[in-house]
Amino acid sequence: MKSSDIKAVHRFxxxxxxxEGALMALCLIPALHFGDGTELPIxxxxxxxxxxxxxxxxxxxxxxxxxxxxxxxxxxxMIWVVMSLFATLPFLTxxxxxxxxxxxxxxxxxxxxxxxxxxxxxxxxxxSVLLWRSMTQWFGGYGIVxxxxxxxxxxxxNKFALYSAEASGADNAGRNTVRxxxxxxxxxxxxxxxxxxxxxxxxxxGMQLWDAVNLTFTNISSGGFSVNTDSIAxxxxxxxxxxxxxxxxxxxxxxxxxxxxxxxxxxxxHKFDQLRAYIAVYLLAAAFVTIGLHWHSGIAWGDSIRLxxxxxxxxxxxxxxVVADYTLWWTPLTFLLLMLAISGGMAGSTSGGLxxxxxxxLLRNARAILRNRLHPNVVNPVRLNGKPISGHxxxxxxxxxxxxxxxxxxxxxxxxxxxVNPSESIGASVGCxxxxxxxLGASGGFGSYAHFPPAALWFSSFLMxxxxxxxxxxxxxxxxxxxxx
Amino acid sequence: MLLMATxxxxxxxxxxxxxxxxxxxxxxxxxxxxGAGLFMRNLxxxxxxxEMQERExxxxxxxxxxxxxxxxxxxxxxxxxxxxxxxxxxxSVSGFTTTGSSVIIRPEGVPQGILVWRxxxxxxxxxxxxxxxxxxxxxxxxGAQKLYSAEFSGTQQRKLHPHIARSVSRMWNIYTLxxxxxxxxxxxxxxTTLDSFCLALSTVSTGGFTTTQFGMSGFxxxxxxxxxxxxxxxxxxxxxxxxxxxxxxxRFKVNQEFLFYVVLxxxxxLSCFVAFSVANGGFSxxxxxxxxxxxxxxxxxxxxxxxxxxxxxxxxxxxxFVLILSGACAGSTGGGIKLRRLMTLFLYLRNxxxxxxxxxxxxxxxxxxxKVPGEYVNKIFGxxxxxxxxxxxxxxxxxxxxxxxxxxxxxxxxxxSNLGPSPLINSLGASLDYAMLxxxxxxxxxxxxxxxxxxxxxxxxxxxPSYWKHR
Numbered sequence: 001m002k003s004s005d006i007k008a009v010h011r012f013x014x015x016x017x018x019x020e021g022a023l024m025a026l027c028l029i030p031a032l033h034f035g036d037g038t039e040l041p042i043x044x045x046x047x048x049x050x051x052x053x054x055x056x057x058x059x060x061x062x063x064x065x066x067x068x069x070x071x072x073x074x075x076x077x078m079i080w081v082v083m084s085l086f087a088t089l090p091f092l093t094x095x096x097x098x099x100x101x102x103x104x105x106x107x108x109x110x111x112x113x114x115x116x117x118x119x120x121x122x123x124x125x126x127x128s129v130l131l132w133r134s135m136t137q138w139f140g141g142y143g144i145v146x147x148x149x150x151x152x153x154x155x156x157x158n159k160f161a162l163y164s165a166e167a168s169g170a171d172n173a174g175r176n177t178v179r180x181x182x183x184x185x186x187x188x189x190x191x192x193x194x195x196x197x198x199x200x201x202x203x204x205x206g207m208q209l210w211d212a213v214n215l216t217f218t219n220i221s222s223g224g225f226s227v228n229t230d231s232i233a234x235x236x237x238x239x240x241x242x243x244x245x246x247x248x249x250x251x252x253x254x255x256x257x258x259x260x261x262x263x264x265x266x267x268x269x270h271k272f273d274q275l276r277a278y279i280a281v282y283l284l285a286a287a288f289v290t291i292g293l294h295w296h297s298g299i300a301w302g303d304s305i306r307l308x309x310x311x312x313x314x315x316x317x318x319x320x321x322v323v324a325d326y327t328l329w330w331t332p333l334t335f336l337l338l339m340l341a342i343s344g345g346m347a348g349s350t351s352g353g354l355x356x357x358x359x360x361x362l363l364r365n366a367r368a369i370l371r372n373r374l375h376p377n378v379v380n381p382v383r384l385n386g387k388p389i390s391g392h393x394x395x396x397x398x399x400x401x402x403x404x405x406x407x408x409x410x411x412x413x414x415x416x417x418x419x420v421n422p423s424e425s426i427g428a429s430v431g432c433x434x435x436x437x438x439x440l441g442a443s444g445g446f447g448s449y450a451h452f453p454p455a456a457l458w459f460s461s462f463l464m465x466x467x468x469x470x471x472x473x474x475x476x477x478x479x480x481x482x483x484x485x
Numbered sequence: 486m487l488l489m490a491t492x493x494x495x496x497x498x499x500x501x502x503x504x505x506x507x508x509x510x511x512x513x514x515x516x517x518x519x520g521a522g523l524f525m526r527n528l529x530x531x532x533x534x535x536e537m538q539e540r541e542x543x544x545x546x547x548x549x550x551x552x553x554x555x556x557x558x559x560x561x562x563x564x565x566x567x568x569x570x571x572x573x574x575x576x577s578v579s580g581f582t583t584t585g586s587s588v589i590i591r592p593e594g595v596p597q598g599i600l601v602w603r604x605x606x607x608x609x610x611x612x613x614x615x616x617x618x619x620x621x622x623x624x625x626x627x628g629a630q631k632l633y634s635a636e637f638s639g640t641q642q643r644k645l646h647p648h649i650a651r652s653v654s655r656m657w658n659i660y661t662l663x664x665x666x667x668x669x670x671x672x673x674x675x676x677t678t679l680d681s682f683c684l685a686l687s688t689v690s691t692g693g694f695t696t697t698q699f700g701m702s703g704f705x706x707x708x709x710x711x712x713x714x715x716x717x718x719x720x721x722x723x724x725x726x727x728x729x730x731x732x733x734x735x736r737f738k739v740n741q742e743f744l745f746y747v748v749l750x751x752x753x754x755l756s757c758f759v760a761f762s763v764a765n766g767g768f769s770x771x772x773x774x775x776x777x778x779x780x781x782x783x784x785x786x787x788x789x790x791x792x793x794x795x796x797x798x799x800x801x802x803x804x805x806f807v808l809i810l811s812g813a814c815a816g817s818t819g820g821g822i823k824l825r826r827l828m829t830l831f832l833y834l835r836n837x838x839x840x841x842x843x844x845x846x847x848x849x850x851x852x853x854x855x856k857v858p859g860e861y862v863n864k865i866f867g868x869x870x871x872x873x874x875x876x877x878x879x880x881x882x883x884x885x886x887x888x889x890x891x892x893x894x895x896x897x898x899x900x901x902s903n904l905g906p907s908p909l910i911n912s913l914g915a916s917l918d919y920a921m922l923x924x925x926x927x928x929x930x931x932x933x934x935x936x937x938x939x940x941x942x943x944x945x946x947x948x949x950p951s952y953w954k955h956r
Contacts, residue, residue: 073842331887331888332884335881365866366870366871369867369942373942394863395833395862395863396837399834399837405873417799422891423889423891426890426891426894476838482842
């Protein structure tokens with residue numbers, strides 16, 4: 001790696017840190033408004049972050065274009081790590097936690113929009129810290145990289161390389177720099193608009209502005225933090241349905257939403273395979289959960305429909321807001337929720353997991369193989385939206401599936417080796433890798449990860465990063481060949 | 486035409502019956518099966534030189550595997566060992582698929598004829614009923630090859646002999662030979678005739694039925710050592726063993742899968758040994774022996790269990806779970822995904838990662854210095870995807886019947902890979918006791934065992950709509 005590349009990386013990090021510092025400064029508003037006495041620590045954290053950012057940018061002024069792909073991978077991983085590192089400052093300086101491990105876990109969970117928390121009593125945290133948690137999810141959910149790309153089009157790096165490192169795989173986003181920028185801007189517009197719309201909707205439904213802002217931030221980003229210890233269980237049913245709608249949107253492809261909202265329906269063409277699958281999976285799962293709750297657990301129809309609708313969408317979009325303690329439900333229902341989290345929402349959304357698009361390709365590919373074995377001389381292409389996809393793409397999806405599955409298994413085993421019990425390990429591994437957040441047992445439902453040993457917390461936060469970067473970007477760094485010239 | 490093959494199998498099963506029909510019930514069921522078989526055979530006639538298509542071969546494979554275990558259940562019912570139909574089918578399927586999950590809690594208490602019958606079902610299942618049929622009926626010329634590929638789907642086999650029936654009968658010979666050697670060795674080690682016979686058949690077929698309530702814990706160290714060696718051998722590709730014993734060393738050497746198998750086995754055993762020793766205070770021969778026994782039993786998906794050390798550290802448990810899924814070499818009697826597939830996968834993955842960094846580099850996956858075509862890699866991916874789907878689906882249904890999530894996963898994984906009982910399941914707090922499972926769970930496990938044994942595609946093919954279209 002050339003030294004000029006390293007300089008460019010520093011410059012990037014500087015830019016991101018300035019943005020992060022500015023957002024941190026916004027947390028002063030609730031600190032002053034509620035008077036919770038955290039003005040000084042928050043100011044210091046923001047100043048420090050800003051200062052480092054400015055320093056890095058000043059030091060490496062030279063404009064430089066990065067061509068090496070490896071730098072792109074490295075940069076993306078570094079951005080998440082560094083952002084998460086500085087995001088720990090508010091937790092530590094305000095004394096919300098004294099342990100760096102806990103702070104790191106929390107900020108990683110925020111930045112990757114996972115939603116697992118180490119604070120058993122979220123409600124007792126100072127307001128500024130609560131807003132900071134929501135904010136990390138909000139910008140993390142959309143992808144820090146994408147935000148900055150949208151705002152600063154002339155950063156010089158090969159943007160497509162960066163974009164594909166961030167959201168590898170089956171996204172049909174632009175193939176060249178220009179279209180990538182357009183895509184990013186459009187999706188950001190949708191994101192901002194949705195955020196605003198849901199804040200207003202929640203406010204109109206009678207929620208406090210403070211709660212409305214925080215809950216919108218965490219649900220539209222499919223994050224799942226809350227300002228209350230009982231997540232979203234204590235808000236009114238109407239507000240829960242509104243939040244469910246927010247989560248549902250967060251699991252949809254944003255480019256598609258943009259075209260829908262701007263009435264450019266012709267451009268959508270016939271690309272509805274994924275949307276159809278998303279809606280079908282959601283409806284089936286919600287119906288199953290609703291009926292299961294009613295028949296097996298004897299919950300009245302009204303409640304079981306509400307729980308089914310809200311908790312299912314929370315799982316499918318890997319948000320992780322909890323409307324009732326699903327760990328106490330009938331086992332298959334809990335199991336189904338975990339499986340939904342693994343499937344995830346649509347590609348190009350803020351949700352985690354494998355993404356419906358990939359699941360679709362996997363299933364169709366399996367069907368094609370089966371047909372091929374039955375009728376060896378018939379050509380059976382795997383089709384998506386009516387068009388055959390290349391074998392290369394199918395294999396790419398398979399690779400991601402295998403790696404994701406292997407990471408999930410390694411996650412379970414790693415957590416067990418760290419001393420977490422088997423059932424909780426499964427829950428936590430799914431929760432962290434997919435970005436769902438809560439898992440099973442004491443760390444599921446309204447619980448927290450507070451009782452995890454430090455090693456397990458570190459490992460979980462690694463899983464979050466792994467899941468957020470869709471495995472490959474992180475794994476390629478572990479390859480010895482990557483570092484060889 | 487399709488049922489013809491079924492009728493061929495049945496007399497075979499029956500002939501094995503007569504040798505040990507000490508019990509009145511066994512005899513009766515034997516007669517019934519024979520009657521049914523002869524009836525079908527006569528009904529359909531002897532005009533039997535067909536050229537089968539893939540479709541028919543899938544059909545026959547699946548039907549044989551469904552019908553034969555059903556008939557195999559009859560002895561359990563007639564002797565009154567198992568009164569429930571579900572239990573009898575479960576036991577029989579578990580035998581024929583070489584899984585070894587048992588609903589008989591106290592094997593000492595049942596008639597000896599039944600024990601022998603259990604062992605025999607495993608032994609037949611071991612190399613595959615189909616191979617057995619082909620070896621005996623050399624009529625199906627070209628169709629036979631299709632049948633062969635339906636049985637071992639996806640794993641490329643090097644044929645031992647251009648004529649498939651000849652190569653199958655060679656496999657059969659080596660299989661029989663190993664069994665006989667093992668029986669002799671077990672007798673020499675001082676076991677009773679019954680024990681030697683049953684254990685040998687269970688081991689060679691990687692089944693796992695035992696003759697005592699407490700697994701292998703009552704047997705001498707020498708017996709366990711012998712079994713360890715033979716479990717290891719039964720995880721090796723039978724064709725390889727043939728080459729080995731006929732002194733064709735050159736072919737033996739180039740097989741990378743075997744090397745991988747050996748390395749994996751040694752690594753797993755030794756690391757387990759270290760883990761057990763650290764956890765249980767001090768290195769001892771007993772621990773060493775247990776580690777090797779346990780790993781051999783797991784990697785070959787045999788599923789014998791014995792007295793385990795008092796404390797189970799997590800590493801062996803974790804390792805066991807991985808090995809359950811990975812299984813042994815392709816072309817062996819073991820279950821699981823098979824190492825050859827995993828190797829291909831791993832090599833492809835490595836190339837993929839390199840391509841992420843250097844997009845213009847062209848790679849191929851090579852095993853034994855031969856290129857693996859991309860289409861084949863895709864099939865392996867598809868296979869593993871479906872395998873995982875079945876584990877998840879099975880586990881889901883098991884949770885519906887009241888298992889906890891991790892229990893359900895262990896049960897589903899160990900049965901789809903035809904492992905059967907494993908100390909791992911106990912160490913995770915689940916029960917080894919299949920007899921206590923609800924009826925629906927047993928049927929789920931029955932399906933999983935069959936799916937695992939037939940390597941998914943054959944069974945899935947006949948239930949897929951496109952199979953029934955264009956008829």
